[in-house]
Amino acid sequence: MRRFVIGRGRNFLNRSHQQNLLSSSSSHCQSRFLSSTSVIDSPSSSSMAPTSSPAITVDSLNPKVLKCEYAVRGEIVSIAQRLQQELQTNPGSHSFDEILYCNIGNPQSLGQQPITFFREVLALCDHPSILDRSETQGLFSADSIERAWQILDQIPGRATGAYSHSQGIKGLRDTIAAGIEARDGFPADPNDIFLTDGASPAVHMMMQLLIRSENDGILCPIPQYPLYSASIALHGGTLVPYYLDEATGWGLETSEVKKQLEAAKAKGITVRALVVINPGNPTGQVLAEENQRAIVDFCKKEGLVLLADEVYQENVYVPEKKFHSFKKVSRSMGYGEKDISLVSFQSVSKGYHGECGKRGGYMEVTGFSPEVREQIYKVASVNLCSNISGQILASLVMSPPKVGDESYESYCAERDGILSSLARRAKTLEDAFNSLEGITCNKAEGAMYLFPRIQLPEKAIKAAEAEKTVPDAFYCRRLLNATGIVLVPGSGFGQVPGTWHFRCTILPQEDKIPAIVTRLTDFHKSFMDKFRN
Amino acid sequence: MRRFVIGRGRNFLNRSHQQNLLSSSSSHCQSRFLSSTSVIDSPSSSSMAPTSSPAITVDSLNPKVLKCEYAVRGEIVSIAQRLQQELQTNPGSHSFDEILYCNIGNPQSLGQQPITFFREVLALCDHPSILDRSETQGLFSADSIERAWQILDQIPGRATGAYSHSQGIKGLRDTIAAGIEARDGFPADPNDIFLTDGASPAVHMMMQLLIRSENDGILCPIPQYPLYSASIALHGGTLVPYYLDEATGWGLETSEVKKQLEAAKAKGITVRALVVINPGNPTGQVLAEENQRAIVDFCKKEGLVLLADEVYQENVYVPEKKFHSFKKVSRSMGYGEKDISLVSFQSVSKGYHGECGKRGGYMEVTGFSPEVREQIYKVASVNLCSNISGQILASLVMSPPKVGDESYESYCAERDGILSSLARRAKTLEDAFNSLEGITCNKAEGAMYLFPRIQLPEKAIKAAEAEKTVPDAFYCRRLLNATGIVLVPGSGFGQVPGTWHFRCTILPQEDKIPAIVTRLTDFHKSFMDKFRN
Structure with a gap:
């Protein structure tokens, strides 16, 4: 089995020995903690002898928290934030005048x-008392006013400030289910939407339900979006x-998945689910339908829950590829509720809308027994409900303006403007990376990222080792300090050992792209000149 | 030690034997699951033999999830939802015409x-492009427009649709910290706000950080808000x-806490934190400052993290009581960062605003080392950030309109109208409960709840046992079926064994209260007539 590199990550299958070490160090921490409290405890119960230190130290925290890593907001970003502050307080202190955040999908x-229509509806639902006012007609589109009324009528008492049903407002789930049906051509049930x-x-909710102990495994692609490694660790x-497989455009081969499943079983791991990210994060590929069918059959045969991260379903940039949901693929194969357990994740943060700050999203949960569904509902209910603005936005994303609506044309223009610009940016950056010495970059078919591979010279790797840094982080840190460009090192996502990558979003506005390409190119040349073998 | 009753809850100290049983049944489940997958595994890897059942059963879920209970949205609420549907599809099918939800703090x-001002600001921040339009002046108050500009200027790029800093937007945290300072008279640091x-x-985040295993304990009041039991179980x-102590108006005695702490230690439990809910949920008491000082000293002496649930800080209804934050109390005792680890929780869902659907809130984290703080930040960053509308609302709640602002008078009128009405409703319901045979109800000093004690007749308890139901749930279910009133049985919160209670919110609008009192009274009389010893 290939070894796996992901920063200081310790929660991976092939490091199970370390896991044992960790649990013994955890009980070591505990006994230390106990002895320190027993010192505190020695005075009589009525005395108020002050203790000299706070109750909690890092060593006494939950070791699962210590193990968890999340590179997208990791060390490089902390340095970037510091540099940004330095630029603010002391302009001219660096050779660049702004930080260019290419680390996170935050358009x-x-x-x-x-998208104007979405924000109009949200504003009206936030403050419904203006819906009847004449000034509102001048400020808002007619279909946004109509949609706001429709949504309010779906909310008991029109109370956008009330907790909703723990799965979300029923009328909004109806809208989302209809949107899924329109997308897939197969039925969707609002009761399956959370x-x-x-x-x-x-x-997190699905991981919480499925993981009982370190003997339960979740198959994840490598490279992966580190939410998965973080959630599994937590x-x-x-x-x-x-x-x-980088050589075939980040292809997903079921033979590779099968091999890893068998290896895990041989180590006593019960593999419970398979995560697929399509379009891929950080890798940007779009799966072929045939490939998806093989994955569905594999999960069905092996009794694995298929966790389908489909949050980039609107982000496809090449005409030869099309997004197909795993639900559509499995239904088109004739598989229904009883054949496969499938969870599809969707978010308002991605797509052409990119409404990250609204925190809206849903999962469509199919192929679970009523008893299991009840447990999912219970976990959802402990947190009462998700935020109503995010719920409303999720319904808008799955049911945008239609032909004939007042906003339809401007909506289409906004959407298509963003998507075609993203496609241009992806191509420009892909070409730029491919023009650099020692860098190869697969096609950006979808999502919001490129994940180029960099052939680091031996001298650079040695210099990184001398600084006790992972080589790709060494490169990214130098790039940041020289140019203000923030990338995430490939080691934050996982990569074949001995290979080095970084993730770069395609999100800076188009007028910034030439400067980014120039800065990247200049930096890379000087880096290679310094470290070339 | 008194035994503890909370539904089927199995994650309590005095049931640690059952906990061992659970972990062994968990490994039993696991081995069953393994053997079933190994059957699936037997065909050759290329064959596509279909399996007959989905991958996941209740028995193979995380046993911590199975253990978790959340009565506020439990069985009684499910029945209520069914009754409501029956009333919709078949009006007149029951002796009441609506369901009266007194189960949840969802005003x-x-x-x-x-509150109009809050919603104005939210709407403007959702759709900032109307801020410059002349119609907006006619629709929105001048200070809401000004506040929206202020807030937008605090957000990098005025992007309310972007992920923020993982602790929340810095400018909003500045506002919240200033609000805390104004409330307490002691400094607050925006970097302490999450x-x-x-x-x-x-x-959940604090529980995740503190709990390493079943040997870690969290001291919780009984009765408690079941978020705590659920989170600890998860x-x-x-x-x-x-x-x-019900006899002293739900008093919190540190001698009792000390006794339970010692009992836990004797069982090998490392107690890590003490939860205090003030004003109390479900019990409605407001702690005296002297009492709070004793609790602070206790936590300091015992090295416990003080988890202060202060979400009802605006909900105090009696002139003789006043809310004091634990941060204020500890600082007024001369204790600083190095003396006590304290987390204060606040929410936009409660208070006079009751904006449950917006999902806004914060915790103020003091007295932890930078290394521990870094871990808290890391866990927060895995979920990127909380929703921006909720963040904005949290800042508004901690910094409402001031004297001289255009909205100030209407804001005060709205706020005071709600709070004085809540006080009247609390008193009316308290008196009504106290007038019923066998029911005693402590004073509703604060929060949104009454937690009356009911002396159930032997015959009722036997009838409940015959139906395999906890007696207080038996009462609540009959009440619901007869009147449409939804209460939560005391067993969902915990109570001294052999005593029975229920939680009733004070939230139905004032014009509904007389009908509720009549229906409750009539039902209770007939119930007692049927079951009186």
Whole structure:
């Protein structure tokens, strides 16, 4: 089995020995903690002898928390934030005048404008008392006013400030189910929809349900979006890696998945689910339908829950590829509720809308028994419900303006403007990376990222080792300090050992792209000149 | 030690034997699951033999999830939802014409109107492009427009659709910290604030950090808000109960806490934190400052993290009581960062605003080392950030209109109208309960609940046993079926064994209260007539 590199990650299958070490160090921490409290405890119960230190130290925290890593907001971003402050307080202190955040899929932070219709409806639902006012007709489109009324009528008492049903407002789930039906051509049930604050809490919820101990494994692609490794670590399970094949455009081979599944079983791991991210994050590929069928059959045959991260379903940039949901694919194969357990995650944060700050999303949960569904509902109910604005936005994303609506044309223009610009940016950056010495970059078919491979010279690797840094982080840190460009090192996502990558979003506005390409190119040349073998 | 009754809850200290049983049944489940997958595994890897059942059964779910209970949205509420559907599809099918939800602190679901200024600002921040339009001046108050500009200027790029800093937007945290300072008269640091989607995720986050195994205990009041028992169960810890004294108006005695702490230690439990809910949920008491000082000293002496649930800080209804934050109390005792680890939870869902659906809230985290803070930040960053509307609302709640602002008078009128009405409703319901045979009800000093004690006749208890139901749930179910009134049985919160209670919110609108009192009274009389000894 190939070894796996992901920063200091310790929660991976092939490091199970370390896991044992960790649990013994955990009980070591506990006994230390106990002895320190027993010192505190020695005075008589009525005395108020002050203690000299706070109750909690890092060593006494939950070791699962310590194990968890999340590179997208990791060390490089902390350095970037410091540099940004330095630029603010001391302009001219660096050779660049702004920080260019290419680390995170956060389009509106880089100047992407929200879709007008969506924001009109949200504003009206936030303050419904203006709906009847004549000034409102002048400020808002007619269909946004109509949609706001429709949505309010779906909410008991029109109370947008009330907790909703724990799965989300029923009328909004009806709308979302209809949107899924229109997308897939197969029925969708509003009772299968769980609205969540973005996709992340939905992923956590499924991990919480499925993971009982470190002997439970979740198959994840490598490279992966580190939410998965973080969530598996927090819930105390084992990430079972399967490798995407960079040589075939980050292809997903079921033979590789099968091999890793068998290896995990041989180590006593019960593999419970398979995560697929399509379009891929950080890798940007779009799966072929044939490939998806093989994955569905594999999960069905092996009794695995298929966790389908489909949050980039609107982000496809090449005419030869099309997004197909795993639900559609499995239904088109004739598989129904009884054949496969499938969870599809969707988010308002991605797509052409990029409404990250609204924290809206849902999961569509099919192929589970009523008893299991009841448990999912219970976990959802402990947090009462997801935020109503996010719920409303999720319904809008799955049911945007239609032909004939007043907003239809402007909506289409906004949407298509963003998507075609993203496609141009992806191509420009892909070409730029491919023009650099020692860098190869697969086609950006979808999502919001490129994941180029960099052939680091021996001298650079040695210099990184001398600084006790992972080589790709060494490169990214130098790039940041020289140019203000923030990338995430490939080691934050996982990669074949001995290979190095970084993730770069395609999100800076188009007028910034030439400067980014120039800065990247200049930096890379000087880096290679310094470290070339 | 008194035994503890809370439904089928199995994650409590005095049931640790059952906990061992559970872990062994968990491994039993696991081996069953393994053998079933190994059957699936027998065909050759290329064959596509279909399996007959979905991958996941209840028995193979995370046992911590199975253990978790959340009565506020439990069985009684499911029955209520069914009855409501029956009333819709078949009006006249029951002896009542509507369901009266007194089960949950969800004011706007029962007709409470949102605070206008808050909603104006939210709407403007959702759709900032109308801020410059002349019609907007006619629709929105001048100070809401000004506040929206202020807030937008605090957000990088004015992007309300972007992920924020994982602790929340810095400018909003500045505002919240200033609000805390104004409330307490002691400094507050914006870097101590973590904005969250309501208070629940903040509580989960702290439990996740503190709980390493079932040997870690969290001291919780009994009765408690079941978020705590649910969260402790989900994170695999042990709830160490301390009893509030009903006879002294749900008083919190540190001698009782000390006794339970010692009992827990004797069982090998490392107690890590003490939860205090003030004003109390479900019990409605407001702690005296002297009492709070004793609790602070206790936590300091015992090295416990003080988890202060202060979400009802605006909900105090009696002139003789005043809310004091634990931060203020500890600082007024001369204790600083190095003396006590304290987390204060606040929410936009409660208070006079009751904006449950917005999912806004924060925790103020003081007295932890930078290394521990870094871990809290890391866990927050895995979910990227809380929703921006909730963040904005949290800042508004901590910084409402001031004297001289255009909205100030209408804001005060709305706020005071709601709070004085809540006080009247609390008193009316309290008196009504106290007038019923066998029911005694402590004073509703604060929060949104009454927790009356009911002396159930032997015959009723026997009838409940015959129906395999907890007696207080038996009462609540009969009440619901007869009147449409939804209460939560005391067993969902915990109570001294052999005593029975229920929680009733004070939230139905005032014009509904007389009908509720009549229906309750009539039902109770007939219930007692039927079951009186």
